[in-house]
Amino acid sequence: MIALDIQHVRMNQHAVDKAQALQCLVNILVEDQLVTPEYLQGLTAREQQSATYLGQGIAIPHGTPQSRQYILETGVRLAHFPEGVVWDGENKIYLAVVIAAKSDEHLQVLQILTRALIDDVSEQVKNAQSAEQIIELLHAQPPSLALHENLIATQVAAEDVEDLIWHGTQLLKQQKLVECGFLSALNPKHMIHLGEGIWSITANQHVLSPAVSIIKSEQPIRHQDKELSSLLCVASNDQLDMPQFNRLMDILFDPAQLSKIHQEQNSHQIAQLIGAEVIPDWPARKIILANAHGLHARPATQLVNITKNFQGEIQVAADDGAFVSAKSLTKLLSIGCRRGQTLTFIAEPETDAVAGLDAVIQAVKDGLGEEVEPIDEHTAPVAQVPEVLTFEQPNDGNNKGIAASAGLAFGPAHVVKPREFQYDRFGHSLKQENERLDIAIRQVKNSIRQFIAQTQSSAIKQIFLAHLEMLDDPDLIQNVKRGLKQNLSAAAAWHDYIESAAKAQEALKDRLLAERAADLRDIGERVLAVLCGAPEISEPEQPYILIMHDVGPSDVARLNKDRVAGILTAVGGASAHSAIVARALGIPAVVGAGADVLNIDSNTTVLINGDNGEFVIEPEQSLIDHAMAERAKQQQLRTEAEQHCLDAAITLDQHHVEIAANIGKVQATAQAVKYGAEAIGLLRTELVFMSHNSAPNEATQEADYRVVLDALAGRPLVVRTLDVGGDKPLPYLPLAPEENPFLGVRGIRLTLRKPELLRQQLAALLKAADNRPLRIMFPMIGRVEEWRAAKAILDEVRAEYPCDNLQVGVMIEVPAAALLTPILAQEVDFFSIGTNDLTQYTMAIDRGHPLLSAEADGLHPSVLLLIDQAVRSAHQYGKWVGICGELAADPKAVPVLLGLGVDELSMSSASIPLVKAQIRTLNYAHCQQLAQQALRCESALAVRDLVE
Numbered sequence: 037m038i039a040l041d042i043q044h045v046r047m048n049q050h051a052v053d054k055a056q057a058l059q060c061l062v063n064i065l066v067e068d069q070l071v072t073p074e075y076l077q078g079l080t081a082r083e084q085q086s087a088t089y090l091g092q093g094i095a096i097p098h099g100t101p102q103s104r105q106y107i108l109e110t111g112v113r114l115a116h117f118p119e120g121v122v123w124d125g126e127n128k129i130y131l132a133v134v135i136a137a138k139s140d141e142h143l144q145v146l147q148i149l150t151r152a153l154i155d156d157v158s159e160q161v162k163n164a165q166s167a168e169q170i171i172e173l174l175h176a177q178p179p180s181l182a183l184h185e186n187l188i189a190t191q192v193a194a195e196d197v198e199d200l201i202w203h204g205t206q207l208l209k210q211q212k213l214v215e216c217g218f219l220s221a222l223n224p225k226h227m228i229h230l231g232e233g234i235w236s237i238t239a240n241q242h243v244l245s246p247a248v249s250i251i252k253s254e255q256p257i258r259h260q261d262k263e264l265s266s267l268l269c270v271a272s273n274d275q276l277d278m279p280q281f282n283r284l285m286d287i288l289f290d291p292a293q294l295s296k297i298h299q300e301q302n303s304h305q306i307a308q309l310i311g312a313e314v315i316p317d318w319p320a321r322k323i324i325l326a327n328a329h330g331l332h333a334r335p336a337t338q339l340v341n342i343t344k345n346f347q348g349e350i351q352v353a354a355d356d357g358a359f360v361s362a363k364s365l366t367k368l369l370s371i372g373c374r375r376g377q378t379l380t381f382i383a384e385p386e387t388d389a390v391a392g393l394d395a396v397i398q399a400v401k402d403g404l405g406e407e408v409e410p411i412d413e414h415t416a417p418v419a420q421v422p423e424v425l426t427f428e429q430p431n432d433g434n435n436k437g438i439a440a441s442a443g444l445a446f447g448p449a450h451v452v453k454p455r456e457f458q459y460d461r462f463g464h465s466l467k468q469e470n471e472r473l474d475i476a477i478r479q480v481k482n483s484i485r486q487f488i489a490q491t492q493s494s495a496i497k498q499i500f501l502a503h504l505e506m507l508d509d510p511d512l513i514q515n516v517k518r519g520l521k522q523n524l525s526a527a528a529a530w531h532d533y534i535e536s537a538a539k540a541q542e543a544l545k546d547r548l549l550a551e552r553a554a555d556l557r558d559i560g561e562r563v564l565a566v567l568c569g570a571p572e573i574s575e576p577e578q579p580y581i582l583i584m585h586d587v588g589p590s591d592v593a594r595l596n597k598d599r600v601a602g603i604l605t606a607v608g609g610a611s612a613h614s615a616i617v618a619r620a621l622g623i624p625a626v627v628g629a630g631a632d633v634l635n636i637d638s639n640t641t642v643l644i645n646g647d648n649g650e651f652v653i654e655p656e657q658s659l660i661d662h663a664m665a666e667r668a669k670q671q672q673l674r675t676e677a678e679q680h681c682l683d684a685a686i687t688l689d690q691h692h693v694e695i696a697a698n699i700g701k702v703q704a705t706a707q708a709v710k711y712g713a714e715a716i717g718l719l720r721t722e723l724v725f726m727s728h729n730s731a732p733n734e735a736t737q738e739a740d741y742r743v744v745l746d747a748l749a750g751r752p753l754v755v756r757t758l759d760v761g762g763d764k765p766l767p768y769l770p771l772a773p774e775e776n777p778f779l780g781v782r783g784i785r786l787t788l789r790k791p792e793l794l795r796q797q798l799a800a801l802l803k804a805a806d807n808r809p810l811r812i813m814f815p816m817i818g819r820v821e822e823w824r825a826a827k828a829i830l831d832e833v834r835a836e837y838p839c840d841n842l843q844v845g846v847m848i849e850v851p852a853a854a855l856l857t858p859i860l861a862q863e864v865d866f867f868s869i870g871t872n873d874l875t876q877y878t879m880a881i882d883r884g885h886p887l888l889s890a891e892a893d894g895l896h897p898s899v900l901l902l903i904d905q906a907v908r909s910a911h912q913y914g915k916w917v918g919i920c921g922e923l924a925a926d927p928k929a930v931p932v933l934l935g936l937g938v939d940e941l942s943m944s945s946a947s948i949p950l951v952k953a954q955i956r957t958l959n960y961a962h963c964q965q966l967a968q969q970a971l972r973c974e975s976a977l978a979v980r981d982l983v984e
């Protein structure tokens with residue numbers, strides 16, 4: 037973090053011209069060991085591109101990207117030139133803030149400077165007598181209070197006061213007004229009731245700039261025996277503009293105003309009622325900034341020059357921040373926009389600025405004088421395509437991905453990816469465009485109604501009924517029609533609004549809202565397709581191969597098992613959650629097949645083999661026949677296995693292994709039992725949490741867990757406490773972004789930091805148990821202390837909610853825990869080995885890595901050695917060991933795991949019948965010999981060959 041410091045100011049510097057001044061600045065940087073002398077070339081080259089005059093007698097010289105090689109350490113120095121130096125031909129500078137920044141840290145400096153430069157300080161800069169004066173001048177910030185429409189959210193789904201506080205903090209955080217720690221500084225006990233269900237809560241720690249956010253709950257909730265419908269989150273510090281704050285308070289203490297605010301649901305209206313800044317209802321255009329170093333001085337200057345070509349006002353905001361004039365360099369710099377952030381430009385209606393937005397957007401797209409690498413707005417950055425797919429066998433149509441879910445499938449390709457449409461930006465006549473829009477919407481609504489009438493699935497019906505409702509939303513129609521009035525074509529007005537509405541939804545990072553963004557885009561695309569005369573891409577009639585970039589756990593609801601014959605994805609690994617989803621549904625899947633699969637033409641026949649990861653585009657009929665004969669054989673085996681799935685898994689020499697199911701939805705328990713599960717061996721509670729739109733409270737959780745225990749009818753339930761983090765974020769549980777989330781605050785590391793959350797979950801579990809067999813285990817245990825801390829919390833909860841039939845264990849997923857099983861085994865009741873993570877952490881390969889995950893094989897001897905260690909430790913102390921990672925259902929792994937002495941195998945329900953059938957063909961004594969040999973192998977491949 038760059039800071040402006042008194043020690044870094046050099047007073048009384050002298051230079052006759054700019055060249056001498058630059059030399060003087062480099063000398064200072066060299067003296068302080070921030071750069072080597074060659075940095076002068078960078079400073080000079082940069083000034084030749086365009087002068088770094090900022091305004092108010094200040095310049096910000098800095099090097100070019102090429103001269104970063106001469107920077108030893110990031111830093112900034114200030115030099116005061118009392119006589120002044122002519123900087124850009126006409127302006128003299130008295131202060132140079134010279135920056136040596138290895139990346140884009142200089143944007144922070146610009147933000148600090150521009151805040152100071154809102155007032156006219158040029159005389160004070162010129163006449164400054166001391167370093168203290170200069171720093172004070174630059175740091176001086178006018179009193180402030182951010183109070184604007186973007187800080188107001190209505191209709192927020194909240195179950196309790198903590199939900200509201202969290203949402204209030206999120207709004208402030210998104211606008212960088214508060215930092216991490218603010219949330220915990222807000223104490224619900226100190227909330228003040230203003231009247232009419234409106235409360236306020238204040239904190240003055242971790243505040244970056246004073247602000248107020250307002251959250252209105254969808255449903256009033258109870259707090260301290262009173263109604264709570266709206267919450268004001270006040271972030272206060274000594275820069276708080278008291279007169280402005282008092283004006284707000286006067287409004288809020290006026291009962292008449294308070295009652296109006298209470299009744300109002302529109303954030304724009306509420307903003308007006310409380311005198312907050314409102315977002316001007318002006319035509320808007322958005323673009324993602326692609327400049328590598330953000331909107332720094334040079335591109336910002338270009339932007340100012342372009343916007344100044346128009347008489348009308350043009351304003352801009354970064355992401356959901358406040359709007360500033362795009363004609364003011366200092367204001368532009370003050371928004372500190374970085375690459376990847378969205379710039380929203382708005383133009384004063386009925387002026388030339390409206391038409392000017394196109395030129396502005398184009399200029400930003402072109403890089404504002406810099407070379408830019410465009411950001412694809414539709415797809416997240418993806419890893420490189422595995423080369424073997426695209427280049428090795430380009431002509432014969434044979435390709436290979438990662439085998440993720442067993443089985444053969446073929447059918448027409450149904451490629452789901454964003455489509456691109458061509459349309460004119462401006463329309464012919466308002467009447468005509470209005471009519472086109474109405475007709476297109478009507479047409480789409482009719483086709484949705486037909487689809488609803490045909491579908492059998494109520495879940496799918498619900499999705500499309502919601503789409504119909506969206507298309508009827510008067511707000512949406514009104515906003516699009518507003519675009520038409522700005523002469524936009526129906527397609528442009530429709531697309532602009534849908535896209536901006538969808539992005540606004542996504543930005544809130546609320547899962548429910550984020551999902552609504554996908555739905556918005558879905559209807560958006562359908563209507564746009566009609567407007568552009570593009571043929572509708574209908575789902576193939578017969579079962580198809582769904583081709584997508586990736587399919588995540590949340591896509592499950594959208595998959596119709598009867599229509600999706602197989603899944604082929606561009607990214608993903610065998611133990612990524614996308615693959616787990618496919619296996620759970622029993623749909624053959626090949627994942628990580630590379631981005632080229634997205635270029636397969638829809639309706640082309642594709643054959644996939646989920647057993648070896650192969651797929652063939654446009655296979656010969658003979659190949660399809662052969663594959664289908666093979667599939668018939670597999671299905672025959674499966675049918676036979678299913679007939680005996682309720683029988684125990686006992687080897688030929690009478691060794692019994694318990695077979696359990698992994699589930700993520702409570703409703704899946706009955707199906708698991710039907711497939712022969714003797715227990716639930718892993719209830720992934722974070723997935724249960726994800727099925728709720730906001731954090732489920734204790735009662736909701738209790739009800740969920742009861743569903744599982746009831747359906748199990750006395751069979752044991754192994755529950756894993758919340759395992760959030762890694763690739764499983766929980767939208768309503770804010771997590772600070774991390775460089776390596778799989779190595780970060782995940783699983784038990786998170787819940788130990790939020791003990792209330794853990795306590796609540798444990799209480800819900802113990803209350804639901806009613807003395808039925810319950811086993812609770814903690815995920816991601818790496819240290820003995822973590823296990824003990826979690827167990828201590830459980831003991832406290834158990835003292836309140838006694839539970840007789842309880843076992844407590846840990847998941848062995850971190851090599852450290854596996855190695856410490858001799859200690860852990862003395863204290864726990866059982867181990868459940870999560871081989872997905874244990875393999876990922878042992879092999880140091882991301883389990884979802886598109887290139888490497890195939891190498892992260894759980895049959896690698898290093899992983900087997902850790903399993904062996906865990907089993908031996910457990911058995912020494914009479915404890916049991918289960919395997920709940922994907923390895924448990926791998927036919928090659930089953931004999932090895934049995935031979936290592938594992939007591940339980942837990943897998944997706946669909947795998948149970950076949951694994952049970954396989955075990956009935958095995959001999960335990962042979963398996964033991966095999967396992968010992970496997971431990972001595974040198975590679976996973978060698979183990980697989982051995983089993984073969």
Ligand code: PEP
Nearest residue numbers: 849870871872873920921
């Ligand atoms: C595992 O890591 O093996 C496991 C079962 O947990 P999850 O896949 O849910 O991370």
Ligand code: MG
Nearest residue numbers: 849870872873
């Ligand atoms: Mg895991």
